[in-house]
Amino acid sequence: EVQLVESGGGLVQPGGSLRLSCAASGFTFSSYSMNWVRQAPGKGLEWVSYISSSSSTIYYADSVKGRFTISRDNAKNSLYLQMNSLRDEDTAVYYCARDLRRAAFDIWGQGTMVTVSS
Amino acid sequence: IQLTQSPSSLSASVGDRVTITCRASQGISSYLAWYQQKPGKAPKLLIYAASTLQSGVPSRFSGSGSGTDFTLTISSLQPEDFATYYCQQLNSYPKTFGQGTKVEIK
Numbered sequence: 001e002v003q004l005v006e007s008g009g010g011l012v013q014p015g016g017s018l019r020l021s022c023a024a025s026g027f028t029f030s031s032y033s034m035n036w037v038r039q040a041p042g043k044g045l046e047w048v049s050y051i052s053s054s055s056s057t058i059y060y061a062d063s064v065k066g067r068f069t070i071s072r073d074n075a076k077n078s079l080y081l082q083m084n085s086l087r088d089e090d091t092a093v094y095y096c097a098r099d100l101r102r103a104a105f106d107i108w109g110q111g112t113m114v115t116v117s118s
Numbered sequence: 119i120q121l122t123q124s125p126s127s128l129s130a131s132v133g134d135r136v137t138i139t140c141r142a143s144q145g146i147s148s149y150l151a152w153y154q155q156k157p158g159k160a161p162k163l164l165i166y167a168a169s170t171l172q173s174g175v176p177s178r179f180s181g182s183g184s185g186t187d188f189t190l191t192i193s194s195l196q197p198e199d200f201a202t203y204y205c206q207q208l209n210s211y212p213k214t215f216g217q218g219t220k221v222e223i224k
Contacts, residue, residue: 045161045204045215059211095160102208104151104166111160
């Protein structure tokens, strides 16, 4: 079964750090680009970051640029999001999603909740 | 690229035909996808390339459009279709989403 499973969410104080992980199974992870997408409570979807299959190309939303770092380990079938200098407005459910290039994000994880609060 | 969905919400009855529109701030060819999201769940891909139905998605869902104007149609609304629907442009990064359309039971 093709599956993505996120982990690493939790409660963190403003200015703190957190590292999210996304474990992939059921497909050749190293062949696909990946994304992180987040959704603040009661709000819509916001694309956060993209990484190509070989990690050679990376993009960030302006809202997280300079604070978040996306990475992957193809040997471990895993995607990561290092989040530093967290702000209240980073509170959201964070999803990892498989990228079908210019077609769609076809596979999504169940999400992991990040709460930034003092 | 900004995407504007309309309406933001709608009330409909089982069996109704429902149409949701998505307008892009600039041309995106056919690089548009539609997702369905139910409360507490991850988004589910319904349609990609503006009009191609994802495998396993019921045929009552259809998409159309190109350039800047797109439409998602549910031909006969079923109880399991009450959810929030999002469009997404995949023409360029950032791959933005529309603000969502909530389909509620009348």
